[in-house]
Amino acid sequence: MRCLVVKNTGSWADVLTPEGETRSCKMRGKLRLSGSRSTTPLSVGDYVEVDEDGVINEICERKNCVTRRASNLSKESQVLAANVDYLGIVLSIARPMTETVFIDRMTATAEAYGVEPLLIVNKTDDLDGEERRYKDALVGLYNGIGYGCEQVSALTGDGIDALRHRLKGKTTLLSGHSGVGKSTLINRLMGREVARTGDISNVHEAGKHTTTFSEMYVLEEGGYVIDTPGIKGFGLVGIAQEEVGHYFPEIFKVAAGCRFGNCTHTHEPGCAVLTAVKKHLIAESRYESYLNMIQADQKYR
Ligand SMILES: Nc1nc2c(ncn2[C@@H]2O[C@H](COP(=O)(O)OP(=O)(O)OP(=O)(O)O)[C@@H](O)[C@H]2O)c(=O)[nH]1
Ligand SMILES: [Mg+2]
Ligand SMILES: [Zn+2]
Structure with missing residues (x-):
């Protein structure tokens, strides 16, 4: 049975069956990618073969996979998500502001992984006149390059329908600075509180590498959104x-x-x-x- 991995805690994984049910599965030792001899860690977004006993036997071939370095100087990498359509770059114009160099690192990284970048400008409810003009210029700049931009307020719900429409049927990995509203956005998209928001959740993580597992949320209208708590600092694998x-x-x-x-x-x-x-x-x-x-x-x- 071919299932989709929605959560992975190391020795167990939650998968979504073709019928749409969630099941907890154990993995059979080290897993191989189908058609390959090498073993690889399982990741959220992977399709896997599950046998009658509910054991994961094999990882199906991946369209792509997004990894990051375990730390800035380390050569080891960690798979964040597999089979990703969009890298959703969540940003706010102010409080906190997101620098263009950060956006550009993300778009370039997405391109390198074969994932389409999607800018999600959040907190549009919280802008003064000058900030609004800056936001429009920013959207113009990235649209001009050919990148999609959605403007939303996770707080008021403004622009959320258009974003939902864009994400429908796609797998989106969310990234962005701490405090830009990723978790609030996920809660808004899901229509209920599934992700923890506020500053408290990340206090002890600041500046440090912590092992965190990505989690995938299933959108009601089809499509998946992946939250990766540790991704905000971004130590993605370097580009030559x-x-x-x-x-x-x-x-x-x-x-x-x-x-x-x-x-x-x-x-x-x-x-x-x-x-x-x-x-x-x-x-x-x-x-x-x-x-x-x-x-x-x-x-x-
Ligand atoms: N005004 C306004 N505030 C927002 C909006 N979205 C989120 N916030 C606020 O911004 C703060 C941070 O939101 P989170 O969703 O926790 O941010 P995050 O990106 O998940 O942060 P980390 O988990 O630390 O990476 C909270 O106080 C939210 O209430 C928005 O659209 N407008
Ligand atoms: Mg968060
Ligand atoms: Zn030149």
Whole structure:
């Protein structure tokens, strides 16, 4: 029987049967990915084969999987979720504010994993005039690149129907800074209190790596939302320096016109990206994030 893993606590996993029932299953030793010889840890979002005794025997082939480094300097990685359609980047414009460099790290990471980034601007109820203008400019910028943006208030419910519609039938991994309202948003989408909100839940986690398990919520109208408490600091697996530009679609497109094939778009003569930045065809904030990522990446080499 093919089931979907919605919760994984290490030795047990909660799965959703084809009939839509939740069952607790044990795993048979180390699990293999179907068609592969290597063993891999089970993850939320995995499809698995469960036998008559309710034991998980095999992990079905994955469309993709999102991992992160166990810690910033570690090479070990932890699977956060498998078979993800959207990386939902939840952000607020103010209280707390989300820097574009953070958004861009997330969009680039999503691109690297083969997951579509989706910006979810929350707390639209809590903006003054200037913040509202900034929000509109931000949405314009990311729409221009081709990324979807949903504007919501998890508090008032504004924009939630449109978001629900977008998430229908998809698997969405939520990420974003602490306090932007991920848990509140999940509760709003679910129509009941399933996730803990407020600042208390994360006090002891601040700045530290804690082992946390992702949890998947089943949306009534179809689709799944995954909350990963530990993801907010984001130590996702690094992208090689020379590949960073591939994951900024507007930079990648323009880079085809650079004189040198190995152009880093920092100082080279005949660099089409530098020209596009000067002409404001590529947003300065995006270019700065690109620079930040190729520099930051050197730390891991
Ligand atoms: N004004 C306003 N406040 C919100 C909204 N959504 C969430 N909040 C508030 O923001 C605070 C943080 O919300 P949470 O849902 O706990 O944030 P989180 O992203 O889950 O935070 P972590 O679990 O620490 O990562 C709470 O006090 C919420 O009531 C919103 O749409 N508008
Ligand atoms: Mg939370
Ligand atoms: Zn260049």
